[in-house]
Amino acid sequence: MPEHIMEKKIYYAVFGALMVLLAATVLIAYIHLGKLNFIAAVSIAVVKAVLIILYFMHVRYSSRLLWIFVGAGFFWLGILFALSFSDYLTRGWLPLPTGWE
């Protein structure tokens, strides 16, 4: 697979975007948005991670095999979270019969 050498300015542009997103994360944290604070913080982090992965780590220009393995890592983390939280989020649903407490 021929090597793809990116132009320097893409690196600088991505870096600029990352710094802007950093500032945004901090500023948004001080605005009261309730539940949205958490979603905003994680979303911005995800965007930063995607930028780093695609451009700094060259995944944008890599083979499909590599994409699959990159995706697999995050997907598996998703499995860990999803099924663990299927327990934690549903614990309160079932009232225990009396006498078991």
Place this chain on the structure above:
Amino acid sequence: MPDHSTALAHQFDDLEQQHESVSLGMWIFLATEIMFFGGMFLGYSVYRGIYPAAYGEASRHLDVVLGAVNTGVLLSSSLTMALAVQAAQLGGRRTLVLFLIATIALGSVFLGIKGLEYYHKYEEQLIPGSNFHFDGPNAGHAQLFFSFYFVMTGMHALHMIVGIGVMVVLILLTLKGRFSAGYHFPVEISGLYWHFVDIVWVFLFPLLYLVDRS
């Protein structure tokens, strides 16, 4: 000029196969790191879900300014690392060494600030253990927060130290003339490792420092 025939390992047929194999190998290793840190993230998330108030309270004891500065420092080191890899791709030895040194310097700044933060926590008696002291009814849950804070940032710092060690080795190898435009795979995969460690911090910062700042 470096001898490419010695760069090719005997089990591979050509440098392209070696390059692809080495890249795939590093990404698989990074997938294991995702799962490794992921376990800690799960623990953190579970307790945050159960004890949101305590987490908010505890998080406010962390220094947002230092954390944000550190994030900026680490992102900058990712930039210098990416530029170092590019220098390697182009065969520029001097540029490569300079950017590696810059990366090490920025990484060291990060570790220095982290050490300062840890020292502050020590002074405030917020290091979990027998000396832990937290005012209010949520002390136990706050201790859980700080356990995860120290374990996660500590594990992250450990990875950074290893990364800096790798950079030093890369500088030595570059000075010995081992790399060229045709063979620079170790620089590339070390870059992947460094960026990954950066990504972990990108998640750690908001999750630890910005829990309930409003």
Place this chain on the structure above:
Amino acid sequence: MSSETIRLYREHYLNCSYGVRSWLLTKDHKRIALLFLISITLFFFLGGAFAVLIRLELLTPQGDLVESETYNKLFTMHGIIMIFFFLIPSIPTVLGNFLLPMMIGARDLAFPRLNLLSWYIFSLGGLFTLGAVISGGVDTGWTFYTPYSSTYANTHVIATAVGIFITGFSSILTGLNFIVTTHKMRAPGLTWFRLPLFVWSNYATALIMVLGTPVIAITLLLVGIERGFHVGIFDPKLGGDPLLFQHLFWFYSHPAVYIMILPGMGVISELVTCFSRKRIFGYEFVAFASLAIAVLGFLVWGHHMFVSGQSPYAGMIFSFLSFLVAIPSAVKVFNWTATLYKGSISFDAPMLYALGFIGLFTVGGLTGLFLATLAVDVHVTDTYFVVAHFHYIMVGGMVMAYLGGIHFWWPKISGKLYPETWARFAALVVFVGFNLTFFPQFILGYLGMPRRYHAYPPEFQVLNVMSTAGASILAVGYLLPMAYLVWSMRYGKAATDNPWDATGLEWQTPSPPPTENFADTPVVTWEAYDYGAKEDKEKEPQVA
């Protein structure tokens, strides 16, 4: 006769260099496989020794051979050693390391030095754990449940946890190596669907190793940190949740059982085809079933936690998913059976092990469905029913597959033939001993005998005595191959390149193979398990 003279002077991977250094610093995957063989055999007999003590104690209803605390240590050490230091590494590090490069026509794995590092890491972790055993052992059960393990136990938890943590990296490196090798180093013409199913199985296993092991690594690390620094991670006094540990622990430890069985299934595919002289029935189904088991295996861990306090809704989800994961395993059993149908079957020792596997694995797998059923599990969980279930799969399945594989490839590995009559006898002894040991345990469990107890109600004694009797027969069955395989290294008949007349690139090399495996890289133009074609014509590997 002249060919024998030439054979005496032929250089191969065993005699190409001598001396301890040439073995301890080797990069040859075949030598590394033998290093692993020695290590895991030692651990197997150590784990077996603990089993002997357990079964001796259980001869009588009273806890009279050892104290309760000691008994807790016995079953803990038995489990830890057998799982982490025998079953998980066994086939991948011995047969996988030896055969994978040869089966794909490569000179070595992708990363030979990482391979050697894997063995050193394994040995280091093993030494840590041995140290813990010698200095008094652990009594938490191999499952290390908190808060007992993290706060209240008085045994060497940290040392053992560190040992397993270190060994985990050995697993990760092996998995990484296998994945990259399979993707990048197949010979020309060797497409994925021409690969032996042993390769597919080890590939699927490698995926689990790589994605699952890090989670137990961090989990044990957290337990160690909590114990060592009293920081509070699982401590209920601080609000810690014991189930958090269990979720993290079983996220790896359930897929771990698929790490243990998948390579065995790969061996069975090789044995069943060779000794039926037939292509595998439904190649693609078996190949995809391996991947399906690897993926689905990650979705079912909560079935170990049905009675733990886990949400019943999560329990229902996990129960449903656990039923799903049985399907690909069943597909494999059907396909092996269909391969046997109208095959030209011979009952050499490897085949005896393979047939034993198919039957015993099926029993073990079906009883897994009992356990996956939420309501039934409430009755039989933490009883001997569970113990019987997993021993049917691990011992009746995996260990038999391992022995079958060792026997099948022994001529290739050692250049010698083992004594066939003794081997068949040993296989039968293993089969009889195994069933006598473990079938009574299904009954015991259903009747209510709890696991991990060394005292039990007197009415259970007869079944326990049967089980111990079986264990003594099983022990003989395991010692016999140790004896005659070692004997064959010196006194066995010299093996030809392909004594079984099997398909597969590994059989197209001399026995034992040269260090670089193939003088010239083969070019593959034929399908896997080409047994029909072999009977028809002489087939020459085309040379690049």
